[in-house]
Amino acid sequence: MxxxxxxxxxxxxxxxxxxxxxxxxxxxxxxxxxxxxxxxxxxxxxxxxxxxxxxxxxxxxxxxxxxxxxxxxxxxxxxxxxxxxxxxxxxxxxxxxxxxxxxxxxxxxxxxxxxxxxxxxxxxxxxxxxxxxxxxxxxxxxxxxxxxxxxxxxxxxxxxxxxGESGYFDSRVVYVSESGPKNDRRKRLAIMDYDGANVQYLTNSASLVLAPRFSPTGDRVLYTSYESGFPQIHVLDVGKVQRQILSSGDGIMSFAPRFAPDGRTVVYSQTQGGNTDLFSMDIATGAKTRLTSAPSIETAPSFSPDGSQIVFESDRSGSQQLYVMPAGGGEARRISFGKGRYGTPVWSPRGDMVAFTKQNKGRFHIGVMRTDGSEERLLTASFLDEGPTWAPNGRVIMFTRESQGSTGRALLYSVDITGRNLKPVKTPDGASDPAWSPLQQ
Amino acid sequence: MSGLKLAMAAVAVLGLSACSTNPWNDDLNGGAGAGGAGAGAGALDPASPAYFQQTVGDRVLFAVDQSSLTPAAQATLQGQAQWLTRNADYVVTIEGHADEQGTREYNLGLGAKRANAAREYLISQGVAGSRIKVVSFGKERPLEICSDETCYSKNRRAVTVLAGGLTG
The missing domain is CATH 3.40.50.10070 (TolB, N-terminal domain)
Incomplete structure (x- = not known):
């Protein structure tokens, strides 16, 4: 190490x-x-x-x-x-x-x-x-x-x-490295420089892992692991490769974790009785707070950079849409109103935009909108694009693109928020669920 | 580059061992994989896991973005409930799955709803809830790998996986 x-x-x-x-x-x-x-x-x-x-x-x-x-x-x-x-x-x-x-x-x-x-x-x-x-x-x-x-x-x-913008080159990306055929896909956590150099593996592929997310200072990574047989949230100290499990209790599924800007609180989804809601947890004490209580699927929460609000997805209206609520829970305001379904919202580091995945007419798009839902702009279109993450300067987005059919595989791509400069990010194997670190100090 | 000799430290691996004191961990029908259509079930012992998988049917299928049970699914689950009532040593984990059309987190939630729908039905048929765990794999464990409805329809499933049952 x-x-x-x-x-x-x-x-x-x-x-x-x-x-x-x-x-x-x-x-x-x-x-x-x-x-x-x-x-x-x-x-x-x-x-x-x-x-x-x-x-x-x-x-x-x-x-x-x-x-x-x-x-x-x-x-x-x-x-x-x-x-x-x-x-x-x-x-x-x-x-x-x-x-x-x-x-x-x-x-x-x-x-x-x-x-x-x-x-x-x-x-x-x-x-x-x-x-x-x-x-x-x-x-x-x-x-x-x-x-x-x-x-x-x-x-x-x-x-x-x-x-006149801050840069983003001295940064890292944590992601899920994928190998094997589609019906026997092996996944393990990997970390690399933003440009694909210096790849290192953080877990082996014995257990399914999903969606790693950096802490605000880049020293820790939250992710979901099936090591226990059930999805549970783990925290990994990147420097020491030491790991802690944030337990939700036996047989309770928890996933989609993300740090609050204070680095001490985690917001995530927990499923009980088939119903998925949002919770927050104090990492040090394990104290949990329920943030939503609805029979629909509430997931993919992401904090505003000032920590005051959470954007998330919910199908409470009948289809996946984006909502914003206060960080402590409370009334949520729907912000997505275009055609199709919206998921995986991520607040930009500048606070001015939300990136998302949109599904419409059998196609997937990565897009951005203002935090009130205005000025929606789709940046990509393909068989399956999902899971945007922001460069630390809020100018570039990295995401997963999966190709179609029995030989389909996932790779990372990046695109400017102008929609220009779409290009693959080089990885040794298949790759999904990128999360971009803050600029390194 | 070659002269720089950047040490690429292979990273040590995290703890591996799964606890095996739990009966749910003795996965007798191969997790997300095994089972399916019954072929040549005539000779099977009706109390065997193979009979459960192939003759009773270990899985039910769902419509796109739905978690409600079809009449066919209900019939399969009635058979499962009867079998579990006769073979009371077994506990089960119901695995809920989604097809690849959808985002990862949403599909985890959807798979959980499907698994739970099957669980609730088994309970309504007299199986003790304490014998049934549920887990969602979302779109992570497809059985069929093409990208059209012929495969998707088989991937939208809840599979009842037997564990325990040390007696025959």
Whole structure:
């Protein structure tokens, strides 16, 4: 477990002399809400190795940055084969004319040094046509094992400076890894970087597991396991791989857990006498509170980021629809009114939207709407899309897409909330039920 | 990449052992899988689990997004209740299932309603409620794997799984 998210203490500091506050509204800016048609061209030449052991990291870090930025669909890399200048020293003056000539509007340069297992990455971003720096340079220090995280941190800084939004690259995804045929599917929990790197397995596949969810700080994961023969909620400490069962009592099914923003309370579904309702539980004391009391199926609860409200699905109207109620229970307000059925709502980390799964006319969609149900927008359509999860900046959604028929398998996909940039997320096996972590600290 | 030698620690596995002191854990008819249509049941011992599965019928089927029992389902459950009354050593777990058309959590709730409908019917026919547990697998354990109604109709089911019954 040592190279798990512990072990990696990244220190960040501003580079020495870059004192003056950078102009916030420089000419180089992507407004994401406008729906970018033409990605912004940028160059990220191999970083400069400043010690002997740093050369491989120096080029790999540049490649991860390029993968992050180009992967958003908002940026387009000017490939190294087109570069005129070579960056041979991190502190050398930038030859803007050479980068203008290849139409690189942004330039990212960096230096890498290795001392023992300590890796130090320095970088600067440039607005090529304005001939100035994009904010001040930064330096990250961590372990060599964490080199990808340092690359993601550079990407987050560049993305943030150009879009004005916080980044999402230094984040992880916990999901269910799937293998085997459809009628003998084996499932186990796995965790990976947001881009599919560094996959590690958290459980074996002896027991069916479903729908892991991160704690607000990303240190723990809630999930549903059939280890006892009945679905029960487990909490896993990600760093130690230690596990606790939140028991609902013998023979009582509980599932669909999610943390409250305080990290101490869990909201979930519990089934008794065939009827599924919502409950909350204090993890430390085990004290339970009933939140709904209806003969219909109430499930898939998700807190608003301020912890005051819960969005959930219920078929109390006759079909699955979305409702919002106070976090302590009480009167629920229906928010979905379009055609079809709505399920698996998830409140966005910014608090402004709810992502959901919609079923209509035999098709499944991932969609988003305002928290009052207005401005519904469907982002995908397929035989079976379900279970959205938000990137920490609320701009991208990851979900499960299952293909049709006897050879059908589940894979992860991501899509911007604009509906652009739909693409698969690479995993070693089948994969379902992704949950995106907060940005790592 | 190769020079970086990133140690990918295989992660230790969590506790495995299922407690086996519980009679419900002696799964005699293969969980979600076994059973089904009776073939060549003539020679079966009427007190055997195989007879229960194949001749009495261990499962009932449901309409799309429904948990109400059809007349055929009720007839099967009457047979199950009679068999369980004659073979009082057995306890059962009723497994409720859904087809793949639906979201995961909702299907868990729907499978629970189906299993509970079967349970309530068995109780109405005189089987003690203490002998019947229910569990939902939602859409996680399909029997048939095509993506059309011929398969879906067989996957929307409640299966009565025998356990215990140490005497013949």
């Amino acid at each position: 040592k190279n798990f998210l512990a072990a990696l203490l990244i220190g960040a500091s501003a580079l020495g002399n870059a004192g003056a506050a950078a102009a916030q509204d420089g000419p180089l800016r992507i407004e994401i809400d406008q729906g970018v048609i033409e990605p912004l061209p940028y160059a990220v030449p191999d970083f400069v190795p400043e010690t002997a052991a740093a050369s491989e990291y120096a080029s790999q870090i540049a490649r991860v940055i390029a993968s992050d930025l180009s992967g958003t669909g908002l940026f387009r890399e000017v490939p190294a084969s087109a570069h005129i200048s070579k960056v041979t020293g991190f502190d050398n003056p930038v030859k803007y004319a050479d980068w203008k000539a290849v139409n690189a509007q942004a330039l990212i340069t960096g230096g890498v040094s290795v001392n023992g297992n300590r890796l130090t990455v320095r970088f600067r971003g440039y607005d090529v046509f304005a001939e100035n720096e994009l904010g001040s340079g930064l330096q990250f220090t961590g372990t060599t094992e964490g080199w990808r995280r340092m690359a993601h941190k550079v990407s987050d800084a560049i993305y943030s400076r150009i879009t």
